[in-house]
Amino acid sequence: MSSFMTKTLKLMAGLAVVFTLANSVHAVASEGFKEPEDHHFTFEGPFGSFDQAQLQRGYKVYREVCAACHGMHLMSFRNLGQKGGPFYDPKYKNPNENPIVKQIASEYDIAEIDPDTGDEITRKGTTSDRFPSPFKNDEAAKASNSGAIPPDLSVITKAREGGANYVASMLAGFQPAPEGLTVADTQHYNPYVHGALATSWKGDPHKVPLGGVLAMPPPLAADKVTYDDGTKATVKQEAQDVAAFLEWAGDPHATERKQMGVSVILFLLLMAGITYGAYRQVWRGKH
Amino acid sequence: MSDHSSTYEPKTGIEKWLDARLPIVRLAHDSFVDYPTPKNLNYWWTFGGILSLCLGVQILTGVILAMHYTANADLAFDSVERIMRDVNYGWLMRYVHANGASMFFFAVYIHMFRGLYYGSYKAPREVLWLLGCIIYFLMIATAFMGYVLPWGQMSYYGAVVITNLIGAIPVVGPSILTWLQGGFAVDNPTLNRFFSLHYLLPFVIAGVVILHIWALHVVGQNNPTGVEIKSKEDTLPFTPYATVKDGLAMIFFLIVFAAFVFFAPDAMGHADNYIKANPLQTPAHIVPEWYMLPFYAILRAWTFDLGPIPAKLIGVILMFGAIALIFALPWLDTSKVKSMRYRPVMRWFFVLFVITCLGLGWCGGQLPTQMVFSIGEDSHGNPIGLSVAILSLMMTAYYFAFFLLIMPWVGLKEDPLPVPASISEAVLAEHNKKKG
Numbered sequence: 162m163s164s165f166m167t168k169t170l171k172l173m174a175g176l177a178v179v180f181t182l183a184n185s186v187h188a189v190a191s192e193g194f195k196e197p198e199d200h201h202f203t204f205e206g207p208f209g210s211f212d213q214a215q216l217q218r219g220y221k222v223y224r225e226v227c228a229a230c231h232g233m234h235l236m237s238f239r240n241l242g243q244k245g246g247p248f249y250d251p252k253y254k255n256p257n258e259n260p261i262v263k264q265i266a267s268e269y270d271i272a273e274i275d276p277d278t279g280d281e282i283t284r285k286g287t288t289s290d291r292f293p294s295p296f297k298n299d300e301a302a303k304a305s306n307s308g309a310i311p312p313d314l315s316v317i318t319k320a321r322e323g324g325a326n327y328v329a330s331m332l333a334g335f336q337p338a339p340e341g342l343t344v345a346d347t348q349h350y351n352p353y354v355h356g357a358l359a360t361s362w363k364g365d366p367h368k369v370p371l372g373g374v375l376a377m378p379p380p381l382a383a384d385k386v387t388y389d390d391g392t393k394a395t396v397k398q399e400a401q402d403v404a405a406f407l408e409w410a411g412d413p414h415a416t417e418r419k420q421m422g423v424s425v426i427l428f429l430l431l432m433a434g435i436t437y438g439a440y441r442q443v444w445r446g447k448h
Numbered sequence: 449m450s451d452h453s454s455t456y457e458p459k460t461g462i463e464k465w466l467d468a469r470l471p472i473v474r475l476a477h478d479s480f481v482d483y484p485t486p487k488n489l490n491y492w493w494t495f496g497g498i499l500s501l502c503l504g505v506q507i508l509t510g511v512i513l514a515m516h517y518t519a520n521a522d523l524a525f526d527s528v529e530r531i532m533r534d535v536n537y538g539w540l541m542r543y544v545h546a547n548g549a550s551m552f553f554f555a556v557y558i559h560m561f562r563g564l565y566y567g568s569y570k571a572p573r574e575v576l577w578l579l580g581c582i583i584y585f586l587m588i589a590t591a592f593m594g595y596v597l598p599w600g601q602m603s604y605y606g607a608v609v610i611t612n613l614i615g616a617i618p619v620v621g622p623s624i625l626t627w628l629q630g631g632f633a634v635d636n637p638t639l640n641r642f643f644s645l646h647y648l649l650p651f652v653i654a655g656v657v658i659l660h661i662w663a664l665h666v667v668g669q670n671n672p673t674g675v676e677i678k679s680k681e682d683t684l685p686f687t688p689y690a691t692v693k694d695g696l697a698m699i700f701f702l703i704v705f706a707a708f709v710f711f712a713p714d715a716m717g718h719a720d721n722y723i724k725a726n727p728l729q730t731p732a733h734i735v736p737e738w739y740m741l742p743f744y745a746i747l748r749a750w751t752f753d754l755g756p757i758p759a760k761l762i763g764v765i766l767m768f769g770a771i772a773l774i775f776a777l778p779w780l781d782t783s784k785v786k787s788m789r790y791r792p793v794m795r796w797f798f799v800l801f802v803i804t805c806l807g808l809g810w811c812g813g814q815l816p817t818q819m820v821f822s823i824g825e826d827s828h829g830n831p832i833g834l835s836v837a838i839l840s841l842m843m844t845a846y847y848f849a850f851f852l853l854i855m856p857w858v859g860l861k862e863d864p865l866p867v868p869a870s871i872s873e874a875v876l877a878e879h880n881k882k883k884g
Binding site for chain 1: 693
């Protein structure tokens with residue numbers, strides 16, 4: 162009779178596959194955005210890890226391009242030098258002693274209250290300071306960005322479906338709006354963005370263009386940054402590098418997590434083997 | 449079982465001393481060492497132990513997370529991220545806790561479907577089943593409130609949607625809603641009370657689990673044949689037989705659990721919950737966690753008003769009714785045979801019921817207006833075919849029919865297969881079949 166349960170399970174598994182397939186086909190047809198490209202990042206998969214040179218390049222893109230409008234309020238300068246970070250150096254286990262990190266922090270002016278007078282002052286940044294925000298408050302952010310608040314980028318790859326692949330595809334994917342699509346002057350068309358364009362589309366209602374609009378103008382251009390390691394700064398390269406940096410920033414313990422996972426699973430498999438042996442021994446002749 | 453006399457013999461002086469004052473070692477010995485279990489239990493029976501493990505893991509990681517979490521609408525989101533970044537192994541605690549909730553529900557659903565298939569709710573196990581239903585209901589409440597705590601977009605809008613269900617109750621609904629939310633909208637007071645209750649309820653669950661296990665040990669375990677234990681031949685002592693089998697199943701369960709925690713920790717979550725809650729910006733698509741999706745589909749299945757009764761109220765009644773029916777199950781099933789192994793008709797309805805529950809789960813994750821498939825278009829260019837809303841309604845109808853019509857009716861009409869005289873006879877027959 163147990164074969165009945167087995168058959169049933171197989172049947173249900175089959176149905177689940179059909180459902181999933183039907184669903185995925187459907188998602189492409191109705192959600193109306195271009196699926197992100199696969200950028201084959203080094204950190205993908207259970208054994209993947211971050212490419213430190215790429216993280217350094219990505220930080221440079223963030224600092225010189227994105228940081229003009231986007232904060233990363235969960236990040237401190239010390240994070241840049243922690244294990245797995247862009248400027249980690251095994252010589253400086255304590256990231257607060259890392260000279261590159263100290264140098265970066267000191268290049269920023271940090272707002273503070275003078276403890277003696279109560280006046281608003283600025284001082285040189287230290288490794289324990291957070292990345293300063295580009296705007297004083299949300300109102301100032303809106304005023305400078307035609308009413309939109311540039312989102313904080315601390316966990317942006319986790320906060321977008323498609324993760325780093327989406328971020329890289331979107332950053333490199335700006336296109337002129339298709340003929341027949343009304344786009345306001347302050348908006349910019351991008352096929353990877355999740356949006357509904359049916360109401361601003363004048364053409365065939367069956368051929369509404371994929372994608373949506375953003376208040377952000379195309380931020381990247383070839384040679385917008387000069388990489389210290391001599392890598393050619395194409396738009397795609399910059400987009401991938403900054404997406405990798407943002408992925409690391411959103412999940413700084415990812416590499417440690419995966420390494421621990423391998424050990425944990427190997428341990429559990431070993432335990433399973435031993436327990437299975439014990440099980441056979443105990444149940445011998447009982448069933 | 450309760451008529452099973454204790455075989456515990458205190459050997460050392462301290463054991464004798466304690467046994468005369470508080471026989472707690474005797475209780476443990478009788479419950480987890482010498483307790484007789486049916487010898488034919490299959491792996492579907494290991495999920496009870498797995499569920500105890502899940503509860504333990506959730507309480508342990510939860511207590512640690514609460515040491516670092518800040519229950520304040522302005523600070524909660526960042527405090528969770530601080531746990532992920534700066535607390536030693538905080539990422540591990542949080543990912544275990546978040547994925548642990550999913551694993552807990554995965555296990556409880558298997559446990560419930562097992563009970564349903566093998567008739568574990570039938571006399572004399574009605575109270576055991578009811579206690580299990582109470583645990584499940586408390587789990588839903590706890591998981592829902594826990595999901596609100598990170599104060600992301602889905603947390604916030606999930607809380608808005610679910611608390612607003614109460615507002616659908618006529619006359620008193622709006623007042624109760626304000627009382628529940630602690631104001632006129634989901635805000636800081638809501639978060640604070642959810643945190644308080646989220647910390648309290650797991651201990652209530654633990655208490656009901658003790659009652660559940662007590663009730664189990666009074667009536668004894670059911671088994672795949674559904675035939676009660678008749679003699680000592682039918683049983684094996686809990687230790688080592690059940691312990692080693694449960695242990696093996698737990699390890700395999702932990703492997704799946706670990707695969708999620710370490711390699712796909714956000715696979716069961718939603719990207720929008722990494723965006724801090726913003727009351728002014730509703731997400732395009734509000735969905736609960738996967739384990740609530742079938743009930744969410746039932747809630748949205750009814751789309752039109754019925755005379756003076758608004759559609760929303762009907763949805764709420766249907767959703768709570770769907771849960772209430774699980775409680776009523778022992779009195780809806782009229783069959784004299786427990787196990788569906790010997791119920792050739794009913795088991796096909798059972799299979800369809802499982803598929804319906806999975807299908808409702810799928811529908812719960814889709815927009816109701818989406819099409820499952822379309823066969824053409826009407827003159828306005830709208831697709832004609834099966835929409836998610838209609839499919840949800842059909843499957844909701846089957847869900848209710850399964851409990852209210854099929855259970856009572858098939859039980860009376862069905863010709864069950866011959867049931868073995870005893871568990872050991874069934875085991876022997878199985879053994880001979882394998883050999884020959």
